Amino acid sequence: MRQVGGMVWLGWLIAGPTAWAGAFSVAYGLHGLGCELGWPALDVGPLSLQRMAIALPSLAAILLCLVLLSRVKATLGPEAGLPRLGLWIGLIATLYTMAPVLVATSC
Amino acid sequence: MKCAALAAVPLVLSGCTGPLSTLSPSGPIAQDIAWLWWALLAGAALLALMVFVLVALGFGRPREVAEGRWVFGMGVWFSLAVLTLTLAGALWIGERMLPHGPALEVHAHARQWSWSFTHPGTTGRTETEGVLHIPAGRPVDVLLTSSDVIHSFWVPQLGGKMDAIPGRQNRLRIEAARPGTYEGLCAEFCGLEHASMRFEVIAHDPAAWPPLLTMEGSRP
Numbered sequence: 476m477r478q479v480g481g482m483v484w485l486g487w488l489i490a491g492p493t494a495w496a497g498a499f500s501v502a503y504g505l506h507g508l509g510c511e512l513g514w515p516a517l518d519v520g521p522l523s524l525q526r527m528a529i530a531l532p533s534l535a536a537i538l539l540c541l542v543l544l545s546r547v548k549a550t551l552g553p554e555a556g557l558p559r560l561g562l563w564i565g566l567i568a569t570l571y572t573m574a575p576v577l578v579a580t581s582c
Numbered sequence: 583m584k585c586a587a588l589a590a591v592p593l594v595l596s597g598c599t600g601p602l603s604t605l606s607p608s609g610p611i612a613q614d615i616a617w618l619w620w621a622l623l624a625g626a627a628l629l630a631l632m633v634f635v636l637v638a639l640g641f642g643r644p645r646e647v648a649e650g651r652w653v654f655g656m657g658v659w660f661s662l663a664v665l666t667l668t669l670a671g672a673l674w675i676g677e678r679m680l681p682h683g684p685a686l687e688v689h690a691h692a693r694q695w696s697w698s699f700t701h702p703g704t705t706g707r708t709e710t711e712g713v714l715h716i717p718a719g720r721p722v723d724v725l726l727t728s729s730d731v732i733h734s735f736w737v738p739q740l741g742g743k744m745d746a747i748p749g750r751q752n753r754l755r756i757e758a759a760r761p762g763t764y765e766g767l768c769a770e771f772c773g774l775e776h777a778s779m780r781f782e783v784i785a786h787d788p789a790a791w792p793p794l795l796t797m798e799g800s801r802p
Contacts, residue, residue, distance in 0.1 A: 571666075579673050580680055 491565025498536035734770035758785035
């Protein structure tokens, strides 16, 4: 295991919340765009295009958190504690804030 | 000092009532919003209580504290439970407030700094200035437009608020349970005379609907 520097460790630490923030911002933008363009009326399989467009950035953030969680211990060794917590926070925050998208009226 | 503080309580609480208070609902939609307000207050009070207990414990003599119980039990799971319950309540009430199903449609047009309304009258569609007429006991969809800047239509006793945006038409559902006169206002700062951009909503007995409106801004 190689030694990981301070800024790299900081990057791992904020990776989870950053993934959540990125997904939230993209979903926020797509939500407004979809309402204007009539995406709720367009079906893509079991979901409307609107729900799909908002759910996909969230799924991407969740996948990113899961991948990083699988590698955090191997990369950071004994320094992995807090970054792992940050990744769990990002994962749960993404699930928590995006879950209403699947049930609530969008526009 | 203590007496002054106690005397100030009724004064402060008096702000919770009146024609522009969310906590004096006069229709089913506003009632839902008031319930949500009380639920959020209860949730915030529970979380504040937890913090106050922690602060109080900090003033006592040093003691062994079950860290896991406070950090995860109260700090994470308790807070998350309160937030989840209030979020679920907000989503449920938010869905109930949306304009689903049939409703009477009226138009509200905003400009700096007044409102004009168009609604059914005995002689066809009638326009009024500063007074919106609706029937009591049935849902009404207000179609909102603006000709200059962003305004916001709000009748606290009858429903939520909605922006009136230039170039767009927004839809807000309101409902009055009983006939009466309700106060409304612009809830988005829109310029120097924003504070005086008020209007009235008159809810009529359904038997007397549509009302006889003879001239602009007239009362029946």
